[in-house]
Amino acid sequence: MADQLYREIILDHYRNPRNKGILDPADFSHEDTNPLCGDEVRIDLRVADGRVETVRFSGRGCAISMAAASVLTEMVEGKTVDEVKAIGRDDLLEELEAPIGPARMKCATLGLKVLKAGLSGAGQGDEDL
Numbered sequence: 001m002a003d004q005l006y007r008e009i010i011l012d013h014y015r016n017p018r019n020k021g022i023l024d025p026a027d028f029s030h031e032d033t034n035p036l037c038g039d040e041v042r043i044d045l046r047v048a049d050g051r052v053e054t055v056r057f058s059g060r061g062c063a064i065s066m067a068a069a070s071v072l073t074e075m076v077e078g079k080t081v082d083e084v085k086a087i088g089r090d091d092l093l094e095e096l097e098a099p100i101g102p103a104r105m106k107c108a109t110l111g112l113k114v115l116k117a118g119l120s121g122a123g124q125g126d127e128d129l
């Protein structure tokens with residue numbers, strides 16, 4: 001069952017990514033790479049009245065990193081900036097509904113790392129991921 005869910009959610013988002021693209025201009029924009037493999041994710045946000053009005057992601061990478069970034073965009077749309085900042089790794093993993101082993105954890109959290117770095121404006125998103 002877990003394997004089936006893995007295929008369904010990860011592969012669905014990988015093949016049909018949600019909110020793929022670039023926002024120009026954007027209120028928050030950041031990109032980073034997974035140093036282990038060089039895969040890249042960029043996330044752009046437009047915020048109105050403290051809420052994420054529009055979000056887009058772009059980049060290239062493995063199925064997990066791309067699917068997780070796609071899932072993440074669905075999680076943040078419509079949320080307040082503070083709510084987005086409060087999203088943690090476990091929240092994202094829960095949405096992915098797939099067992100992610102230690103070797104793939106940086107794949108799954110690359111988009112979240114980029115998002116947090118973009119919102120902090122610091123350009124550093126490692127924090128507690």
Ligand code: FES
Pocket residue numbers: 034037038039061062064065106107108110
């Ligand atoms: Fe590069 Fe997954 S192998 S992010």
